[in-house]
Amino acid sequence: MTKQKPIAEGLFTWPAAQPALLGSRCNDCGIVSFPAAQSCMACSGQDVTVEELPRRGTLWTWTVQRFMPKAPYHSDETEQTFQPYGVGYVELPGGVRVEGRLTENDPAKLRIGMAMDVVFEPYRHEANGDEVIGFFFRPAA
């Protein structure tokens, strides 16, 4: 049977009933980083706590990647099956702006300021059939 695994350990909670992105908050200056880091980029402090980031935010900016990137890009796609994908920064309240792929690739359906939810979906398969889970931002319903 197919197993699922996250694209990287420590990027988000997985498996979890309500998965969330994981950031680190600096206990000295309060700044949040994603992905979670061992020291603070703002003040160099090393007293950090890992915490779940909010699941809804707003689109700060975006683009659409129109051609298939070279390695290290690693999906199940080929040049023939490649589909352009949206990319954006989503501002998470009280935290940070996180960069991620968008589930939407139609420029007409993307606008700065719209509400976005983080979702966790299968991204590609390993040679043994395991599903690799990535994180994406989806326009809120």
Add this chain to the structure above:
Amino acid sequence: MDVAIVGIGIHPFGRTPSRSGLQQGAYAARLALKDAGVAWSDMQFAFGGSASAGSADALVNELGLTGIPFINVANGCATGGSSLISAYNAIKSGEYDIGMVAGFDKHDRGAFNADPEALGIGRWYGELGLMMTTQFFAMKIQKYMHDYGISRETLAKVSEKAFINASMNPNAWRREPIGVEEIANSQMVSDPLTKFMFCSPSEGGVALVLCRADQARRYTDTPVYLKAATLKSRRYGSFEVFAPSQALQQVDGPTVDASRAAFEMAGVGPGDIDVMQLQDTEAGAEVMHMAENGFCEHGEQEFLIQSGATRIGGRMPVNTDGGCIANGEPIGASGLRQVYENVLQLRGHAGERQVPGNPRLAYTHVYGAPGISAVTLLQN
């Protein structure tokens, strides 16, 4: 001790299948030596950079084994600027009288292929398809257009100007003028930027001979003085390339910091500059860098570019040699190309594309991953 540029050399940018990157660097170096009327053996030091064409210090194999201290510099798109600053400081300190800065490169076709792990980012970032400088520039200008009312036509006009200027530059790569419509309607690469709005990896070489200002007249009748050379990296809160996340509170980027420091060092202001070469990795970058370097307010570019102010003959000529858009970007050479162009302009030797009115002060700016910026100010 002030520093002067007394020799310049360039190998044409673009594609030269018959010469390696190193040979293109050596070609430029020989021209620079000839221009200054000196020999390679007169060089007391050298700084050089190449990202994809081998070690820059291998130039000694082409130019001669003289025992010269040759230091390799690697700083992304700011490699040339970083080499120049190193040479500037080497002479300014009084340690050396004369030396060389060289940069060359030869890249494969297609977008640059960055390795996330080399930059301290997890492999997942590249696997998901986020490790693309093109996306960063597209997202930065997308936000900027939203905030400051820059139109897509203005982006196309930036590229149109680049190709017009390049048509008057025998060393440029893309020398065919392309119309605004064709630029705007060319293949979309990363919204809102189309194919003809981006620079491409290319090939080329540039070398400069620098010396103590008080000895400059020994080598040339037209010395150009380096009034400032600055380099800054990003601070926490600036929006930069290859950032999986960014702060909610934004601060000025390294371009603003490097620019302010350069003006302060030279004791002049943006209004004093007669000609400027600004990093135009794509058309939006030129627009944003005009304001980040202090040459206009945010949003003013819409009028300035539409009215032709940034063309040769306009009141603030930008990227008079065609910039990265028309020359492509051989990483090691790109920043030095800007300096080469400014020296030509300040000598009054820029031919068809000479900025009128005897320019006196010229400005260069490069920006590169993962958030570094270098600025120089040149005076004749």
